[in-house]
Every structure is written in structure tokens, then in C-alpha cells.
Amino acid sequence: MAPxxxxxxxxxxxxxxxxxxxxxxxxxxxxxxxxxxxxxxxERVLLSERPGLYARSPDTLTGVDxxxxxxxxxxxxxxxxxxxxxxxxxxxxxxxxxxxxxxxxGPDQRRPWGEYLVRPGVVEPLGKLxxxxxxxxxxxxxxxxxxxxxxIADGLLTRVLRHPLLDQRPPFRSRPTRLxxxxxxxxxxxxxxxxxxxxxxxxLRTVRLRVPEGTPGTELAALCDDLALHDWLxxxxxxxxxxxxxxxxxxxxxxxxxxTLRPAxxxxxxxxxxxxxxxxxxxxxxxxxxxxPGFTRQxxxxxxxxxxxxxxxxxxxAHREVEPAP
Amino acid sequence: xxxxxxxxxxxxxxxxxxxxxxxxxxxxxxxMEDFEAGPERLRAHFAxxxxxxxxxxxxxxxxxxxxxxxxxxxxxxDDYFTRFSTPADVVPMLLEEAERAGLxxxxxxxxxxxxxxxxxPVAEAVAARIVxxxxxxxxxxxxxxxxxxxxxxxxxxxxxxxxxxMKRAVPWQPPHETAARRHSxxxxxxxxxxxADGQRLWSCPFxxxxxxxxxxxxxxxxxxxxLAPRPHTAGGFPDKWDELPTLLRLNERxxxxxxxxxxxxxxxxxxxxxxxxxxILDQVQVDPGALAQVADRSGKxxxxxxxxxxxxxxxxxxxxx
Amino acid sequence: MLVFAASDKGGTxxxxxxxxxxxxxxxxxxxxxxxxxxxxxxTAAAVFDVPGAMRGTEELGLHSYLEGETAEPVRIDVWRQxxxxxxxxxxxxxGRLVLFPGDAGGGEFATGEEALERCVxxxxxxxxxxxxxxxxxxxGRSYAVDMVLDATAHxxxxxxxxxxxxxxxxxxQHVIAASGLVHAEHGIIGGGVERGHDEDDLRxxxxxxxxxxxxxxxxxxxxxxxxxxxxxxxxxxxxxxxAAEHRIGDSVVLGIVPLEPILQWQEQLITEEDVLSTQIANxxxxxALEEIARRLTDDTHWGRL
Numbered sequence: 001m002a003p004x005x006x007x008x009x010x011x012x013x014x015x016x017x018x019x020x021x022x023x024x025x026x027x028x029x030x031x032x033x034x035x036x037x038x039x040x041x042x043e044r045v046l047l048s049e050r051p052g053l054y055a056r057s058p059d060t061l062t063g064v065d066x067x068x069x070x071x072x073x074x075x076x077x078x079x080x081x082x083x084x085x086x087x088x089x090x091x092x093x094x095x096x097x098x099x100x101x102x103x104x105x106g107p108d109q110r111r112p113w114g115e116y117l118v119r120p121g122v123v124e125p126l127g128k129l130x131x132x133x134x135x136x137x138x139x140x141x142x143x144x145x146x147x148x149x150x151x152i153a154d155g156l157l158t159r160v161l162r163h164p165l166l167d168q169r170p171p172f173r174s175r176p177t178r179l180x181x182x183x184x185x186x187x188x189x190x191x192x193x194x195x196x197x198x199x200x201x202x203x204l205r206t207v208r209l210r211v212p213e214g215t216p217g218t219e220l221a222a223l224c225d226d227l228a229l230h231d232w233l234x235x236x237x238x239x240x241x242x243x244x245x246x247x248x249x250x251x252x253x254x255x256x257x258x259x260t261l262r263p264a265x266x267x268x269x270x271x272x273x274x275x276x277x278x279x280x281x282x283x284x285x286x287x288x289x290x291x292x293p294g295f296t297r298q299x300x301x302x303x304x305x306x307x308x309x310x311x312x313x314x315x316x317x318a319h320r321e322v323e324p325a326p
Numbered sequence: 327x328x329x330x331x332x333x334x335x336x337x338x339x340x341x342x343x344x345x346x347x348x349x350x351x352x353x354x355x356x357x358m359e360d361f362e363a364g365p366e367r368l369r370a371h372f373a374x375x376x377x378x379x380x381x382x383x384x385x386x387x388x389x390x391x392x393x394x395x396x397x398x399x400x401x402x403x404d405d406y407f408t409r410f411s412t413p414a415d416v417v418p419m420l421l422e423e424a425e426r427a428g429l430x431x432x433x434x435x436x437x438x439x440x441x442x443x444x445x446x447p448v449a450e451a452v453a454a455r456i457v458x459x460x461x462x463x464x465x466x467x468x469x470x471x472x473x474x475x476x477x478x479x480x481x482x483x484x485x486x487x488x489x490x491x492m493k494r495a496v497p498w499q500p501p502h503e504t505a506a507r508r509h510s511x512x513x514x515x516x517x518x519x520x521x522a523d524g525q526r527l528w529s530c531p532f533x534x535x536x537x538x539x540x541x542x543x544x545x546x547x548x549x550x551x552x553l554a555p556r557p558h559t560a561g562g563f564p565d566k567w568d569e570l571p572t573l574l575r576l577n578e579r580x581x582x583x584x585x586x587x588x589x590x591x592x593x594x595x596x597x598x599x600x601x602x603x604x605x606i607l608d609q610v611q612v613d614p615g616a617l618a619q620v621a622d623r624s625g626k627x628x629x630x631x632x633x634x635x636x637x638x639x640x641x642x643x644x645x646x647x
Numbered sequence: 648m649l650v651f652a653a654s655d656k657g658g659t660x661x662x663x664x665x666x667x668x669x670x671x672x673x674x675x676x677x678x679x680x681x682x683x684x685x686x687x688x689x690t691a692a693a694v695f696d697v698p699g700a701m702r703g704t705e706e707l708g709l710h711s712y713l714e715g716e717t718a719e720p721v722r723i724d725v726w727r728q729x730x731x732x733x734x735x736x737x738x739x740x741x742g743r744l745v746l747f748p749g750d751a752g753g754g755e756f757a758t759g760e761e762a763l764e765r766c767v768x769x770x771x772x773x774x775x776x777x778x779x780x781x782x783x784x785x786x787g788r789s790y791a792v793d794m795v796l797d798a799t800a801h802x803x804x805x806x807x808x809x810x811x812x813x814x815x816x817x818x819x820q821h822v823i824a825a826s827g828l829v830h831a832e833h834g835i836i837g838g839g840v841e842r843g844h845d846e847d848d849l850r851x852x853x854x855x856x857x858x859x860x861x862x863x864x865x866x867x868x869x870x871x872x873x874x875x876x877x878x879x880x881x882x883x884x885x886x887x888x889x890a891a892e893h894r895i896g897d898s899v900v901l902g903i904v905p906l907e908p909i910l911q912w913q914e915q916l917i918t919e920e921d922v923l924s925t926q927i928a929n930x931x932x933x934x935a936l937e938e939i940a941r942r943l944t945d946d947t948h949w950g951r952l
Contacts, residue, residue: 050332148465151466
């Protein structure tokens with residue numbers, strides 16, 4: 001086989017992120033975070049302390065050779081590697097994120113494996129990529145046997161969750177979320193745009209983007225990690241408040257309210273910083289979400305509600321039979 | 327895009343670069359049995375090697391477009407699997423025999439440096455960078471427990487597993503080389519073994535793969551170069567192998583140790599080991615920063631390297647012991 | 648909390664009773680998972696009335712998950728996917744009720760090291776997400792029992808609280824068998840100790856549920872003769888003595904589920920509607936289930952004796 005030196009430009013990037021509460025009683029400090037995410041002996045964990053503690057593992061690669069998901073039933077085989085990393089925000093929220101980029105065309109048959117390894121995170125179609133159909137297929141959920149980057153994110157999450165540092169005593173019960181994303185090229189001369197953010201099933205969100213050619217995969221992944229993190233925060237705090245039987249009037253409810261809401265104050269309320277780790281150009285994609293439905297608006301309303309509830313139950317009420325539990 | 331004002335060094339990856347020659351020629355390995363066979367064995371070896379080194383030199387010069395090619399030579403001594411003699415005895419004899427054949431050993435390396443150098447667990451780090459070649463049908467599900475300590479160039483025969491009640495056991499199926507053309511040459515390489523105390527012994531092919539990566543300038547630890555050559559200053563050589571630097575520069579005017587490509591001149595008995603080395607190298611994801619540096623500089627010199635790392639290494643085998 | 652449901656024999660009402668307990672806990676607002684580790688004869692889908700949701704789960708259930716064929720076992724949201732008309736209207740303020748079924752068509756299988764790790768992964772994940780996780784285990788000293796004994800002894804599970812419910816019917820054979828399952832040489836306690844469990848801790852986390860117990864006082868038997876009633880009383884007395892001799896006496900019983908005709912005919916969830924409006928189920932049965940569900944997390948009913 002003749003050698004080849006370059007790959008055609010990327011026309012589709014897609015990924016999936018799993019976000020969950022770290023199952024540990026105490027939030028991890030930056031050193032422990034580095035230990036947890038040290039997936040490779042020879043590569044440093046990236047650590048950042050501004051504007052909050054954030055640690056990101058080195059990238060890991062997973063080889064794939066399978067049909068691509070597609071909305072129109074086209075079965076295009078693709079070969080390459082999917083990049084994945086794990087990240088920990090404020091030692092509390094754990095994310096694993098897997099993604100790959102796809103060029104518009106690829107070689108007609110599979111190449112020696114070593115050639116794919118020098119293009120980490122690229123999955124090449126055999127032949128031509130029906131990018132629109134594949135983007136829809138990715139967001140709609142792959143059929144069994146089609147490329148499933150979510151499984152790779154899940155596999156990495158399972159690996160991290162097996163780490164002996166974790167005592168498996170989360171401060172409250174919560175549900176992990178999944179965010180799937182796909183980015184197609186923007187029209188020539190146009191900037192990036194967020195076409196759709198969908199809350200699908202209970203735990204699934206999908207994001208469809210347009211980005212200018214040459215937008216680095218790492219920046220796209222950083223944006224989607226950020227969206228997933230904040231969506232998880234909203235979802236989790238909403239569910240916390242849902243679980244309360246407010247105004248039921250029963251005296252023992254005071255303790256229950258404090259017990260339920262306190263973890264939000266201890267562990268979550270300080271994490272809200274949309275766009276903090278996203279490149280300037282892509283950070284602008286937060287704007288439409290802030291306009292409607294207004295992620296930050298909803299967050300602030302929730303925060304206010306939690307503070308009001310806690311204030312209310314902190315007032316020593318003479319008529320109360322039972323004091324809020326400490 | 328403008329540069330951000332605020333930076334955190336711990337939050338940004340970096341990769342140290344290493345000087346690079348065009349070609350790294352390996353003049354041989356020395357194992358205990360070679361040493362025990364006396365200086366005659368080495369003499370015969372270097373005599374066989376000499377013409378091939380000349381040939382490699384000519385080929386590299388041609389590739390450099392007739393300009394002077396930067397070529398360095400190296401020699402590897404096994405101090406990992408068996409410890410024998412002392413550097414003070416072995417090294418001068420080795421150098422003398424090389425010189426007798428008209429060869430210069432620029433760099434001398436100890437095999438245990440491919441396992442651990444200083445505090446850097448080199449072999450372990452490379453093992454963690456293995457990305458197994460996916461057989462067709464790999465769609466992202468974590469492969470059921472990889473054969474720990476083994477690496478194949480394809481799919482193994484399925485293991486007979488106790489099936490669920492009322493289900494049939496799967497009959498035998500042959501292994502399959504993923505890159506096979508019609509027929510398979512299936513190879514399963516043992517990367518390491520652990521003894522009863524949990525001590526890990528790296529296999530010869532695995533350390534040889536690490537050795538190739540070192541010669542290709544592709545090893546990094548947290549972005550820092552690994553196996554940097556140390557100059558030979560003192561007059562003689564120490565009495566203990568551990569006191570000898572893992573990579574020693576014997577020739578002050580030598581071209582850089584690491585190179586775009588490597589060539590090893592070896593007796594044919596090394597063929598299975600080197601086949602295994604290729605199987606390993608084909609499935610190691612090397613540091614992307616290091617890879618980019620090599621691609622960039624070789625491109626600027628108009629001496630592009632093959633994409634695949636395994637294709638950057640070459641061999642000359644001669645018949646003999 | 649994890650709750651393991653075990654029984655020595657089939658036909659003890661283990662599955663249907665533990666499904667009812669899961670339902671009762673969800674009604675009180677807990678988020679509840681129900682995990683079907685009855686590998687040989689998965690029945691939970693029938694109890695929760697979710698046959699439609701089971702279509703196409705041949706390769707995606709717990710069998711496939713434990714064998715590494717799928718990364719996430721299929722989950723069925725009972726409130727949403729049940730075909731039971733009363734359950735579909737999810738009661739206000741109830742918690743989630745999620746069923747993890749086995750593969751449709753799956754069988755009993757030997758579990759290895761990898762399956763154990765995956766089992767631990769799953770149980771930890773569920774414990775982080777649900778208030779109570781019920782795990783229904785194949786009858787007898789099965790692979791399922793061994794696996795969860797191994798899993799709960801695993802270092803990663805050291806902080807996860809668990810309790811065992813052992814179900815048995817109220818007959819001589821069943822009393823002896825249930826005692827054997829727990830106390831025999833390689834029974835749950837012996838087997839647990841072999842795997843690193845502390846004997847006293849494990850013993851204090853095991854309670855018994857007597858199922859399908861005929862209540863001589865019940866109107867069900869009021870038509871019978873005096874001789875019959877006397878005989879039943881005597882039998883009941885004898886069984887109590889037998890149970891006490893076999894270390895499964897009243898002090899380690901978490902609750903008694905009366906003989907319930909509709910459960911004899913059909914394995915199903917008993918709702919308030921069944922008792923109040925259609926009156927096909929007995930009030931006592933529902934009360935017993937509610938009480939056992941409550942006692943599951945009431946520490947005064949657990950611990951060393």
C-alpha cells in the first residue's frame with residue numbers, strides 16, 4: 001500500500017459525555033484528583049485552580065472498526081480511534097467524555113493500524129461519509145453494533161469509578177446524565193452556532209452544533225463538557241427540590257428539608273460558572289441558552305429557593321415540635 | 327484569536343524536544359551467551375555487520391539528497407535478563423572489537439534502562455500507551471478482559487467458557503490476523519510475566535520495542551525526554567552495571583542518538599523477536615507532541631517519515647549465530 | 648441500601664413479595680430499583696406487568712451485562728412502561744420504580760471474576776442512585792447467591808449497607824430448608840464467612856419472611872369445622888417450635904404475609920384499589936406488605952439479638 005501523508009478536512013465531530021456525582025464523602029483535593037485521573041504513568045493530569053478546581057486526565061484512545069450510525073440506514077464502515085478523557089470539577093462532579101472527528105472521505109479499505117494511531121481521535125469512513133445522515137444517527141442513538149462513543153465514555157467512567165480512592169459514600173443520591181453531541185461544518189464565512197439543545201429521555205440530552213472548519217476537537221469537547229456539567233447541575237438541583245414535600249406542614253418535615261437541601265449548599269451551589277473553560281469563540285454559544293430558556297436564570301431561581309427554604313427552617317419556631325436536624 | 331492573559335502552567339501540556347539524526351544504526355545486542363563465547367564471537371559479528379552499516383550509510387545519504395546524512399550508531403548490552411561480568415571488563419573489549427572491524431560505537435545502552443531509567447518506569451508507561459488494533463465489529467464496547475500481558479495482531483480463538491444453562495458451547499474457531507490478506511499469520515506476544523512475589527519481568531520483545539521508540543526520539547515522561555544520553559567523562563568504566571549510565575555517549579562528536587529512522591543489523595535468530603516488536607509498535611500510541619515534532623522537523627528537511635511508527639524501523643539480518 | 652431476596656425453594660412467593668415490597672417503598676417516596684438476579688426463571692416482568700417492554704431485551708438484560716456483552720443493562724421504568732392501568736397513573740409524590748430484567752430467554756450461568764467486578768459496578772451505581780435496591784436471587788445455593796456474597800465482601804462495597812430477606816412458606820419442609828439455606832455449613836452465613844464477611848454482622852443483617860401463611864383466625868377458614876380449626880392451631884404451634892429449634896424463630900422474622908388467594912392465582916402487585924374498591928385482595932395482605940416494607944429500614948427490627 002502506498003503511504004499517505006494527510007487526511008481530508010474533518011466534516012463531522014461527535015461525542016458523548018457522562019456526568020455524575022463523585023461517589024466519595026469528601027470532595028477530592030487537587031492532589032487526590034490528580035491521583036484519580038492519572039490514567040497514564042507518563043502523562044500529567046492537567047490541573048487548574050482558576051476560576052475553580054478542575055482536573056483533566058490524559059487522553060485515552062479506543063480502537064473501533066464498525067458501521068457508523070445513520071438515520072437513513074446507510075451502513076458505512078469506519079475505522080479509527082475515539083479519544084476519551086475524564087475530568088473532575090471542584091473535586092465533586094466527575095465527567096467522562098469521548099469523541100471523534102470524521103473526514104469527508106477515507107481510504108477504500110482498512111489501513112495498517114499504526115497509521116490510525118498517528119491520527120488520534122480520527123475515525124475514517126471507508127469511502128464517502130454521508131455526514132448529515134450520520135450526524136442524525138449519532139444524535140438519535142446508535143443501533144446495536146454501530147459506533148457508540150457513549151459506550152467508550154461509559155467504559156472510562158467504570159474504570160475511574162473502580163479507583164480505590166473512592167469510598168463509595170456519596171453525600172446524596174443522584175442520577176448520572178448523558179449528553180450526546182454532533183458538530184457539522186458551518187456555512188463558509190459563518191461563525192459557530194448552537195442549532196439545537198434537546199432534553200430527550202430522563203437522562204439524555206442532545207446538542208447539535210455548526211462550527212467553522214478547523215475548529216479543534218479539544219475545544220469542541222470542552223464546550224460540550226461545559227454544557228453537560230451545567231445541565232447536570234440544573235437537573236440534579238431540580239430533582240432535589242422535587243423530592244421535597246414542601247408545605248406538608250408535618251413537623252418532622254423541617255428536618256427532612258434541611259437534610260435534603262444542605263448537600264446542595266455544601267457541594268453544588270458554588271459550581272455554576274458557564275463558559276469558564278471554553279475558548280472565547282465557542283463560549284458565545286452559551287448566549288442563546290442564556291436567552292431562552294435561560295440556564296443561569298433558572299439556576300439563580302433554584303439557588304434562591306434553596307436559600308429561602310433553609311432560612312425558613314433555620315428560624316426557631318416556637319410551635320415546632322421537632323427542631324431541624326443538624 | 328488573542329492569547330489569554332491568564333495562564334496556569336499545570337493546566338497546559340508541553341513536550342520537550344530532542345535532537346534528531348537521520349538514521350540510528352544499531353550495531354548489535356550483547357547477551358550473556360555471546361559474552362561467554364569469547365571475543366571471537368564479537369569479532370565475527372562486527373565483521374558481518376560492517377558492510378551492512380556501509381550500505382545503510384549510503385542509503386541514508388541518498389535519501390538526504392546527497393548531503394551529509396546525520397547518522398549515529400548504538401549498541402545494546404543486556405543487563406536485565408542476566409547480569410554478567412562488569413562494565414569495566416566488557417565495554418573495553420566490545421569497543422576494541424568494534425574498532426578492529428572499523429566501526430565506531432557512538433552510544434552504549436543498558437537494556438534495563440528500557441525497563442526503568444532513573445525513577446521513570448519507561449516500560450510501564452509504554453505498556454499503558456498500547457491501543458489494541460480493533461478487529462472488525464469493534465463498536466466501542468469495552469472488549470471483554472484483554473489477555474493481560476499479551477498482545478496479538480488479530481483475534482484469538484474464542485476461549486471455551488461455561489455457557490448459560492440450556493445454551494450450546496461454541497465450537498473451536500481459528501485465530502485471525504486482522505490485517506491478513508486471505509491467510510493469517512497470527513502472532514500473540516507475551517509482554518510481561520509476573521513472578522510469585524508480583525515482580526514484573528518485561529519480555530525481550532517488549533523491551534526491544536521500547537528501545538526502538540527511544541531511538542526514534544518518541545519517548546516522553548510527563549513531556550520530558552526519557553533516556554537522554556550522558557557523556558562519558560571518566561577514564562574507565564565502573565565495576566557495577568548500575569553505576570553505568572543507562573545511555574552513554576562514547577563519541578563526543580557523534581550525531582544525535584535519536585533519529586527519524588532506525589536500522590538494526592542482527593543475526594537471523596532475532597527475527598521472531600523483531601516480528602513481535604513490529605506487532606507491538608503497530609499498537610502503541612506514542613506521545614502526540616513528540617510525534618508532531620518529528621514530523622515537523624523531518625518535513626522541513628524534506629525527509630518525511632512514514633506515518634506509521636512501525637514503518638520507520640528497518641533491519642538487516644545476516645545468517646549466523 | 649441493598650436488599651437481597653433469597654429462598655431455598657421455588658414457590659415461596661419470594662419474587663412476588665419482594666416486588667410488592669419494592670412497590671410499597673416507591674409509594675412512600677423512595678427511589679427504588681428492582682434487580683432480577685433470578686437467572687434461571689426471570690419473572691419480575693410479569694409481576695410488574697411490563698411484557699411489552701421486555702420485547703427485544705434478549706441481549707441487553709442482566710445476563711448480557713454480567714457476561715460483558717452490554718455495558719448497561721436495560722432498565723424499565725415501571726410507572727411509565729407498565730400495562731397495569733392503575734400503576735400507569737404514577738401516584739403523586741411516589742419515587743421512581745425501575746426494573747432491571749434478565750435477558751429474555753437467559754439461563755442460569757456460572758459467574759467468574761469479571762462478572763463479579765461488573766456486579767459490584769452495578770450494585771454501587773444503583774446504590775448511588777436509588778434509596779433502596781431490591782435484588783431477587785435464584786432459589787437455593789445458586790450462582791446468584793454466591794455472586795452477591797462475593798460482591799458484598801468486596802473492598803469497594805465496604806461502605807454499602809445491605810440486608811437479606813429469606814422467604815419461606817409455612818410448612819415443615821420449607822422451615823427446615825430455609826434454615827439450611829442460612830445456617831448449614833456452606834449456607835449464606837458459612838459461605839459469607841468463607842468470603843470474608845464478619846459472621847455476627849452478616850447474621851444480624853438476615854431476617855426471614857414467612858409467606859402464604861394461613862391464619863386460623865381468618866374468615867377464609869371460618870366455614871371449616873371445629874376439628875379443622877383445632878388441627879390448624881396445633882400445626883401452627885408445632886411449626887413455631889420447629890422454626891425456633893432451627894434458629895429461624897419469631898425473633899428473626901421481619902414479617903408474615905398471610906395466604907392471599909389472588910397471589911396464589913396470579914403473581915401481581917397488590918394495590919390499594921384491589922383492597923378498597925374491587926376488594927379482590929385482603930386488607931391484611933396489603934397491611935402486612937406495608938409493614939414489612941417499613942421495617943426494612945427500621946433499625947429496631949435488625950441487628951444482633
